[in-house]
Structure formats: C-alpha cells, structure tokens
Amino acid sequence: MQRKQAAVPSSRSLSLRAALIAALVGAIAALLLYLLLSAGDAAAAGKGAGSELSAALAATPDVARGESYYDTCQACHGRDGEGASDGTVPAIGGQHYEVLVAELVAFRHEGRRDIRMENFSDRHHLADAQAIADVAAAIAAKAGAKNPGIGDGRNVSRGAGVYVAYCSGCHGASGKGDAKRRVPRLTGQHYEYLLRQVSDLASGRRPNMKPDHAVLMPGGPMSPDAVAGISDYLSRIRR
Ligand code: HEC
Numbered sequence: 023m024q025r026k027q028a029a030v031p032s033s034r035s036l037s038l039r040a041a042l043i044a045a046l047v048g049a050i051a052a053l054l055l056y057l058l059l060s061a062g063d064a065a066a067a068g069k070g071a072g073s074e075l076s077a078a079l080a081a082t083p084d085v086a087r088g089e090s091y092y093d094t095c096q097a098c099h100g101r102d103g104e105g106a107s108d109g110t111v112p113a114i115g116g117q118h119y120e121v122l123v124a125e126l127v128a129f130r131h132e133g134r135r136d137i138r139m140e141n142f143s144d145r146h147h148l149a150d151a152q153a154i155a156d157v158a159a160a161i162a163a164k165a166g167a168k169n170p171g172i173g174d175g176r177n178v179s180r181g182a183g184v185y186v187a188y189c190s191g192c193h194g195a196s197g198k199g200d201a202k203r204r205v206p207r208l209t210g211q212h213y214e215y216l217l218r219q220v221s222d223l224a225s226g227r228r229p230n231m232k233p234d235h236a237v238l239m240p241g242g243p244m245s246p247d248a249v250a251g252i253s254d255y256l257s258r259i260r261r
Pocket residue numbers: 091092094095096097098099110111112113114122125126135136138139142143147148157206
C-alpha cells in the first residue's frame with residue numbers, strides 16, 4: 023500500500039520532472055549542434071589538409087630553395103635541425119620527408135596545435151604545397167641531433183619491453199618509422215620532447231594522432247614510469 027502511494031507522483035514532482043526533461047533535451051540539442059558544427063569544421067579542415075598533403079607529396083622538391091626557407095626555421099630548430107636537448111624544440115633533421123610534409127600540413131590545418139609552429143608554417147612563410155615540399159626535403163637531408171637529450175636511465179629496460187609490445191608494429195623495431203605510411207622516426211629525438219608529446223596527446227594538442235597512442239595517456243594501462251622508460255629507451259638509440 024505504502025509502495026503504491028510512493029509510486030504516484032505529486033503534481034509538483036511532475037512539473038519538476040518536466041523541467042528536468044526540458045533541460046536535458048536542451049542540453050542534448052546543444053551537444054548535437056556542437057558535434058555537427060565541429061564535424062563540419064573537421065571535415066573542412068581535413069579536406070583542405072588532404073589536398074594540400076597530396077599536392078606537396080606529388081611536387082618535385084627543390085632542396086636549394088628549401089634551404090632558403092629554412093633560414094626562418096633555423097632560429098629555433100638549429101642549423102642541422104638538431105632542436106634543443108631540453109625538449110622545448112624537436113630535432114627534425116633526418117626525419118622522413120613524407121613525415122615532415124605531413125606534420126607541416128597538420129600545423130597549417132589544425133591537425134596539430136602549437137602557436138609557434140602555426141605561426142611559422144603559415145602561408146606567410148611557406149606560400150604553397152611546393153614550398154612545403156622544398157623545406158621538407160632540405161630538413162630531411164640534415165644531420166639532426168648528434169647527442170639527443172636522454173632520461174635518467176632508471177626505466178630503460180622496462181621501456182624497451184613496452185615499446186616492442188605496443189609501438190614497434192608501426193614505428194619499427196629500432197624506432198626508424200616508416201616513410202611510406204608517414205610514421206615518424208622516433209630515434210635521434212630528445213627525451214623531454216618525446217615525453218611531452220605523450221602528455222600533449224591527453225591535452226588534445228595533437229588531434230591527428232592515431233588512437234593507438236591512447237595507451238600512453240595518464241590513467242591508461244601504462245604507468246608513468248613505463249611511459250618515461252619508452253621515451254628514455256628511444257632517446258638512447260643511435261641512428
Ligand atoms: C619559434 C620557434 C620555431 C620556429 C621559428 C620553427 N619551429 Fe618548428 N617547431 C617548434 C616547436 C616548439 C615544435 C614542437 C611543437 C609541439 O610541441 O608540438 C616544432 C615542431 C616542428 C615540426 C614537427 C616535428 C616532429 O617531430 O613532429 C616540424 C616538421 C617543424 N617544426 C618544422 C619547422 C619548419 C619547416 C620551420 C620553418 C618554416 C619551423 N619549424 C620553424 C618551434 C619552431
């Protein structure tokens with residue numbers, strides 16, 4: 023008897039429920055609208071990025087012209103594309119040409135976020151797909167970092183094991199990446215930079231990154247020590 027009474031809602035709780043439902047419907051509508059708009063954005067960005075990427079990959083690069091573009095990049099990335107050992111600026115010399123092209127296109131089309139790179143990879147510095155190809159070819163031919171910054175060594179052997187299990191399928195057993203599939207070379211890179219890319223995944227600064235990298239995110243199946251170990255292991259592999 024008591025149960026039955028409780029099941030009959032008062033008119034007050036009914037109107038409360040109606041208000042809640044209205045609020046929920048409103049929230050869902052807003053979310054759908056947001057998803058629709060951002061999907062539109064992503065599709066528009068993706069479309070521009072896709073055609074620029076194929077145009078740049080189809081171009082015949084001119085290394086000498088690329089060198090002259092590289093003058094503006096040198097201030098941060100260094101003469102040999104060695105970057106900074108504290109990881110603030112990545113080593114880019116000797117990276118696969120196809121990867122360099124893809125990363126530059128990503129910065130230009132919101133596939134990857136960094137205010138410095140968005141400024142320097144824009145149309146003022148690199149006018150078109152040909153310019154992207156030129157500068158990428160010049161960078162690919164550079165020596166890169168001779169002595170990349172490394173970690174503290176505590177988790178290297180653990181990192182090696184985790185790398186082989188989770189990462190080597192794409193980035194290769196020795197971390198040299200895969201030019202055709204545009205998978206970056208991870209060796210010759212500074213420890214601090216590698217580590218930072220991993221946390222940047224979680225903060226959404228690299229929307230282009232493959233979902234496979236989610237295992238590296240905080241709260242994922244890997245401990246912070248394992249993640250540090252992978253970066254340390256890679257930074258110690260000599261090319
Ligand atoms: C003001 C400093 C600065 C300048 C100038 C600069 N870069 Fe960068 N570049 C950076 C930083 C910082 C990053 C790493 C961004 C991040 O954390 O995602 C980067 C990342 C990159 C990457 C991606 C590397 C990777 O391993 O994924 C490429 C490629 C690159 N820059 C090329 C260039 C080129 C080409 C130019 C000149 C047209 C240039 N950069 C000019 C600071 C600079």
